[in-house]
Amino acid sequence: MDLIPAPRSLRRTEPGAAFVVDGRTRVDAGPGTERTERWLRGVLAGAFGVGLPPGEGAGALALRVDGSLGTESYRxxxxxxxxxxxxxxxxxxxxxxxxxxxxxxxxAFRRAPIGAREARLPCVTVEDAPRFAWRGMLLDVARHFMPKDVVLRYLDLLAAHKLNVLHLHLTDDQGWRLEIRRYPKLTEVGAWRTRTKVGLRESTLWDERPHGGYYTQDDIREIVAYAAEREITVVPEIDVPGHSQAAIAAYPELGNTDVVDTTTLPVLTSWGVNPNVLAPTDTTVRFYENVLSEVLELFPATFVHIGGDECPKEQWSASLTAKNRLVDLELADEHELQSWFIAHFDRWLAERGRRLIGWDEILQGGLAPKAAVSSWRGYAGGIAAARAGHDVVMCPEQYVYLDHRQADGPDEPVPIGFVRTLEDVYRFEPVPAELTAQEAAHVMGTQANVWTEVLDSVRAVDYMAFPRLAAFAEVAWSALPAPAERDFAAFSARMRAHYVRLDALGVEYRPPGGPRPWQRRPGVVGRPIEGPPPIV
Incomplete structure (x- = not known):
């Protein structure tokens, strides 16, 4: 019946027979079912114009919670x-x-009825449960700001694919997207850049329009509440100590003031690894403690992502302040200085009942005791962390960075990274074979990342995310065989039905035959990587 992600067990019990959802249908909702009842009633009322009042007995749709089935399972x-x-x-x-x-x-995926069509549930028994507890997608709203309604829409799309984590990348060199009341310049200054590079650094093209935006704290409360209604956790990312020029532009004292004139640094208008990083000072640490105090008030998630990736050390090497810090802390080098920075926030978050997660560079100089790792530079960081007893989310760029190109042809818009087809994503395996069972238990799950340097609209995000996010959702949810044994032909057959669902949802996915004319970006330079992706 073309379900995506595929359930563990599906049996058709009475071929040809169906339960009809119409004006006579009642909802018999038991304790603990309130969220699903609200959601289901709203969706079916919109799509089919049915009221679904409460009621019991024959002709009812019954909702129950039974703890004996197990976490996140259903029948x-x-x-x-x-x-x-x-x-x-x-x-x-x-x-x-x-x-x-x-x-x-x-x-059922439309928002209003499109005619007198009967809503029929085929007679089946489905028993199902997810493989991983963390089934996530990162949405980068720092590089190109996505208005609140886009975030809410993507929460609906994640829910439709049984994904349960939205990782919001809220801060970077090119923009700060979260209102912090103690530090208003973070959004007054840091949320706006004067222009934007079109394509990657090799491009000579610029969009001369100012770009920016941010979420108020009430916006975030709404996003978090909307996600919770859909059983989705929103994990915020506040990037430190690299990828922080937007914050330095707002508050120059955060930068390495004895090395560069930080008062002249703007919010960055281009892309790539940036040398302007935070100074490892008490001033910086206190500033980010205050920032994170407000973050914790807004996001109830256990995990807070602090980035930790791509932090060049050249300014620290040239900074007398940083050198003195090394001596005071009895640290060997700048890598240990970054580790000290991360470890401080690991302890700080733990004292408040939260957990730190960061990109795999936080392994450099020693991993903080309670930290979890997002393994993005291949598998190696995740393997090292799991073997050391740390929890891991597998998101290697070679496989599940959905801003990477989907084909090798000249029509692919802004071709960057490796070619990752729908089949490539479907054959991604989050748990490396070399881990023991005990080590593999530390792989909390997996995540697909959508970075937006070259994705400047929701249409562009749709094109790169879909249909590959559907394949990723099956990898994250379903009990699939080894990658070489997965039946991609059968998945492709099910996708034919799923494309129709995506059409009903208004998702501008990449068609199987390639981009439509308006989905191309002729003349915009990317950075394609040739050859098969390495397994590292």
Whole structure:
């Protein structure tokens, strides 16, 4: 029945028979089902114009929570006279509702009825549970700001694919996107750049329009609440000590003032690794403690991402302040100085009941005791962290960076990175074979990352994210065989139905035959990497 992601078990119990959802259908909702009841009633009322009032007995759609089923698991049983959806917890119930929606056909993904079409659930029994607890997508709103409605839309798209983590990349050299009331210049100054490089550094093209935007704290509260209604956790990223020029532009004392005139640094208008990093001073540490205090008030997630990637050490090497810090802390080199910086916030967050997660560069100089690792430069960082007993999210750029090009042809828009086709993503395996069972247990899950240096609109994000995010969702959720044994032909067949769902949702995905004319970006220089991606 073309479900994506594929469930663990699906049986058609009465071929040809169906449970009809219409004006007579009632919802029999038990304790703990409130979120799913609200969501399901709203979706089906919009798509089919049905009210779904409360009621029991024959013709009812029953919602239940039964802890014996297990975390995030569900069982859907459909008979002609009754449909019952049981979740192992509220999250499992909600994921079951996503399956129910798919079974109702593509019209269930529309916001208003398009005619007198009957909503029919085929008679089936579905039993399902996810492989990983962390099934995420990173959305980079720092490089190109995505308005709040785009973020809310992507939360709906994640939910439709049973993905449960939205990693919001909120700060970088090119923009600071989160209101911090104690430091208003972070958004007054840091949220805006004067122009934007079109393409990567090799490009000579510029968009001369100022670019920017940010989320107010109430916007974030709304995003977090909207996500929670969909059983999604929002993980904020506040990047330190690199990728911080927007913050330095707003508050120059944060930079290495004895090496560069930080008062002249603007919010960065181009891309790439940037030498202007935070100074390793008490002033900087206190500043970011205050920032994170407000972040913790807004985001209830256990994990807070602090970046830690691509931090050049040249300014620290030239800085007398940094050298004195090395002596005071009895550190060997600048790598240990970065480790000290990360370890400080590891302790600070732990004292407040939270956990630090960072990119795999935080392994350099020694990993903080409680930190988790986002392994992006291949598998090696994740393997090292798991073997050391640290939790890991696998997101290697060679496989699941969805800003990388989808084909090798000249029509692909802004071709950067490796060619990663739909099949390549479908054959991605998050758990390296060389890990023992005990080490593999530290792989919390996996994440696809959507960086937006060359994605300047929601249309461009849609094109790069889909359909590959659907393949990634199956990798993250389903109990798939080894990569070489996965049946991509069968997945492709199911995708034919899923493309119709995406059409109903208004997703401007890449068609199987290549980009449509308006999805191309002729003349914009990228940085394609030739050859097969290395496994490192």
């Amino acid at each position: 859907l049983t459909v008979r002609p006279d009754r449909a019952e959806l049981v979740g192992g917890d509220p999250a499992g119930l909600f994921w079951g509702a996503q399956t129910l929606r798919q079974l109702l056909g593509p019209d």
